[in-house]
Amino acid sequence: MDGAQPEAYRPGYELAAEQILQLITEARLQPGDRMPTEHELASRVGTSRTVVREAIKILSAIGRVNVQKGRGLYVADGEGMLGSSRWGATFLPTDLDHVYMLFEFRRVQETAASRLAAARATPAELRAIETAAQLCEQGHLTAQVALFDRGDDDFHLGIAAASHNPFLVASVREARRLQRQSSTIGMNGAIGSHAAEAIAEHDAIYQAIRDGDAEAAAVAAGVHLDKTLDDYRREIQRRVFGE
Template identity: 30%
Template sequence: MSVEEANTASGGSLTDRTARQIEQMIAERSLKPGDRLPTVQDLSRRLGVSLSVVREAIASLRAGGVLHTRRGAGIFVAEPSAIDNRGLFFGDLSQISSVVEILELRLAVEVEAAGLAAERHSMAQESRIYEAYEAIEAVMELGGTGEAEDSLFHIAIAEATNNRRFVDFLTQLGNAMIPRNKLRPLPASHQEHIAYLAQLQDEHRVILDAISGKDPEAARNAMRAHLSLSRDRYHSMIKAKTALR
């Protein structure tokens, strides 16, 4: 493992710094809303980091709504309203109850999205879901937690509905979609957290297999189970915090 990879795996600091540099370019108007993002190779040379770090930074910014993809055209800087409103509607992520509310909202939307994805997906869309799943796996093997990759897994499923409103909804959620970097469900020991991440990935696999198998009801059930379990984990945090008062 290179020093760069080690830095990324130990806390994502290099990826985070690269993402912040890209955001700074936007803030300084070097990149304006609607502009196409330079190529990964160009950003790698300009920022002095590897291609993989640039890709991870872009994935993080896409998940946060700072960048968006236009199919067949590339990656573009989002309009200011999409960026400025990212955290306003969905509340303070430090509040566990807010996370539970978001998960309840996601249950209302993503269960049906999974079913539609199973019915409507193309082979290319199925491949993108699988690639997002594999990306989570790769990051976890390096010791990361894969928030950005997890977001892209769910966005890839939304894209496979062939209804752009599902994609718009998840993009608007931004960083609120996968809050585990800020809030870790109990238990919090390192070994138990690794087991928790592995369980999440097992749940992702069940969703992926149901969509791949073109089984809408199984896909809905798998997504419902996945998000319900996540909601219940955060409910346990609320109970634990209440008990400590």
């Protein structure tokens, strides 16, 4: 691949969610404060009410917005269903049992996301997933850890976006944030010995999603997560126990 890498496609509702969070920050709104209406938000971020509605679903799922039927939108306290503060309170990145449970959780959510993506991915979303896989491969071939990580993130989040389920998008993003935290502490951010296999596994997932084979996509995602966990275990044993 030559020249600058194109940015991975991101759904409009995801971009709108970020803009709404920025508006909350700029207006210095606090938990409990009333927010603008959907119509006003759509006008401010320059998109449709439908897109804003989907963005609000994501923000509600991650505990940033409280939707009160008949009353409007309010800034939440961060303790929503997928609120980061709640996850952070129970997850210790140095606790190996928790790390393994996180992999277990990722396996559940990402096999589901891959299955749905095979049925729902648009051509643009397929291109974004393919581009991310190529970026990840380039990072591996050139030994650029940051590039590999960026491609890996774009790949998994691209699949979640293609599931068209905002709850999966939010949970995949948060689980990967925690995963990066544990990898930084446990593996010093290294790519690990599984990188070459991961490239082929990404391709298998992408091909299944592109072909609309939901079951093959789910199986390929499960294999990828299982092998990634095996690599993590081996690396931890090598670094901590000298095995």
